[in-house]
Amino acid sequence: MNAEIIAVGSELLLGQIANTNATFISSQLSEIGINVYFHSVIGDNGGRLKKAIEIAESRADLIIFSGGLGPTKDDLTKETLAEHLKVPLVYDEKALETIERFFQNQGRTMTENNRKQALVLEGSDVLPNHHGLAPGMMLQKGGRTYILLPGPPKELEPMFQFEAKPRLVSLISQGGVILSHVLRFYGIGEAELETKIQHILDAQTNPTIAPLASDGEVMLRITAKANSKDEAWQFIHEKKQEILAIVGKYNYGVDDDTLASKTVEMLLYHKLTISAAESLTAGLFLSELAEIPGVSGALVGGMVTYTKEAKMNQLGVPNEILDQHGIVSSECAEHMAKCVREKFGTDIGIGLTGAAGPDPHDGQPAGTIWIGIAIGDDVVTRKLQLSGFRNTNRLRTVKYTLSYLIRLLEEKGYKKV
């Protein structure tokens, strides 16, 4: 079964809201093994919608509409589909009752266009709306399945999940299962990773493997089709082991993991506490950790020392170190990490200093960054030379520090969780 999702609404074409309904429906469909090949967005215009339906019928056997079921003249979805399929619209008694009761309860007068919301395609399976007035519909005709859903995500999401999806599952259950699993990598580029596993990519059939890159991270999405969930997981697992045997050292997590969430999980699991002294990142490192609920078991605090004076007077980096080696130096990062760890009494201390850009800083070119990590009495430093814009450099520094910390902890025998 191949699906197309048609979202109807001029507000989408004006760029006022994103088509998150298509995103939601797609992720739900991929769970049950239905391929989505197209999303379309059409304005509130009957003529263009009619043509879009014809195109969808030429390339999909499941067509899902979102939006255009409301009471106004702009809401044309069911009217257009009714005309196109030559199926009359009839009042659904239950929906009409719901609408009448709603207006009674509100003490408001029901107008004729409110009644319009209770009109449904004759012969369709009416999907009740527990969060709004417009019911949904599911109709089989000419070998195709049409599903109509209301536009507001608060109404669409539960209706799809609890009404439409179970009906689709029973419709297709003679078919198989599709499952996806995402492997997340840091510290390796998309092209380099692909080159390393080129033979696996070239030989892919089932599971398929799709590389994705964003924000300096690379992901591989492994998707398997099988007769059962267990079999699909087995396929995915085997392919995963094959991939990790080659590029496992860059793999930090799976699915919805982030570098920050993996770091926090490791810290909490091994009961390690952390603090940081930040210059160029100015709080971004600690703030990324603080995005993770439960971090208070590991995150004690830290310092933002933006000026030289703050580094000396507040943090206690020795004056001589700064004068001899400069602010953007291995020695400065090392002392920042050591000092903050001691000051806050934590197991781990992080020191970040550098020239974020656009200008050079303390004689060092933009993009020169030093990372210091103190684990117990052991301090290591590493240099980054980045070439992005100021805030990309700041964010990359944070991500790189997290991936470097995870690797150091592993080397010290703290296993990943």
Place this chain on the structure above:
Amino acid sequence: MNAEIIAVGSELLLGQIANTNATFISSQLSEIGINVYFHSVIGDNGGRLKKAIEIAESRADLIIFSGGLGPTKDDLTKETLAEHLKVPLVYDEKALETIERFFQNQGRTMTENNRKQALVLEGSDVLPNHHGLAPGMMLQKGGRTYILLPGPPKELEPMFQFEAKPRLVSLISQGGVILSHVLRFYGIGEAELETKIQHILDAQTNPTIAPLASDGEVMLRITAKANSKDEAWQFIHEKKQEILAIVGKYNYGVDDDTLASKTVEMLLYHKLTISAAESLTAGLFLSELAEIPGVSGALVGGMVTYTKEAKMNQLGVPNEILDQHGIVSSECAEHMAKCVREKFGTDIGIGLTGAAGPDPHDGQPAGTIWIGIAIGDDVVTRKLQLSGFRNTNRLRTVKYTLSYLIRLLEEKGYKKV
């Protein structure tokens, strides 16, 4: 000119990310009077993409592609369009140099598929990519305009705004001029702002006025068409004065201003220094300031005091205050602001404490936040009661603190710049 936006990427059809690129491009196109009639999303599949291009050509004269310009085999957009239009792909020397330099700077090996990113459609206007490696393209052929943009929003958005859009404007203006100006507001809801200027919105013809809301901010975009730039600015200026006479007190900036950039401008202009002590935001406040180049003239540093102990021992908030009033209290925020200002010797000190969520913190429900601002010896506090998710609450706290600080500084006679 009627546009269709084609987003290419299987991750969109699997529901892993939403098509926010189409949203961004649509809102930008609506500013310059170009109608968008269709959005389409296609997977990484050459055959289906080719058919989608044919459909788009039958109904649009401006076709904008996002995604599929990367180095991998899945990236097929320009290859498919080249074949379809019978236009060869040629190496763009500038793009090739950028890619080579990038790999040299990173000390990494450039692979053959990285070179592929420098291939462009022959005869196209190459759009430079200042935030990534794949250049964009704009090509006129057969009476149609094709624009190809990279998929990552960080690359696509500036490329569209600063490279593609000006070219489109000169293409469609033919002597006339279209200019837009955005007014930015904080501390007022979209509905409230609209109600206050309803008579202006109702009477709009040229300039047009479009309200937009995002991340707790409200914007008004004023767009004027005229025979000259001067005339267009005159139209915009008059409308702006009319609007600000009513809601001027919520207006903090224009166009690309952010709360952080406006704050930093004010601090630098008035030679004021700032520090912050952060609990729930854990560095996010200072980090937002540090996004602005040149901030080192104002930002000294600060502390992240996540635990109670850090607040007492590192920052110096008196034990009795914490015991008597709790961590999430006016008194705690007040002392955090005072202590950090004294410690770092700055003109302004900020103290942020609260329950970010999802759980209550120190007996206070999630979303309860106290902001303390010390300007000289004067300290004020304010409570926020937010109802969002953890990280929305943290970001709102930062934005609210910035807008509150701007207003306090104005009240003290420091004028906005």
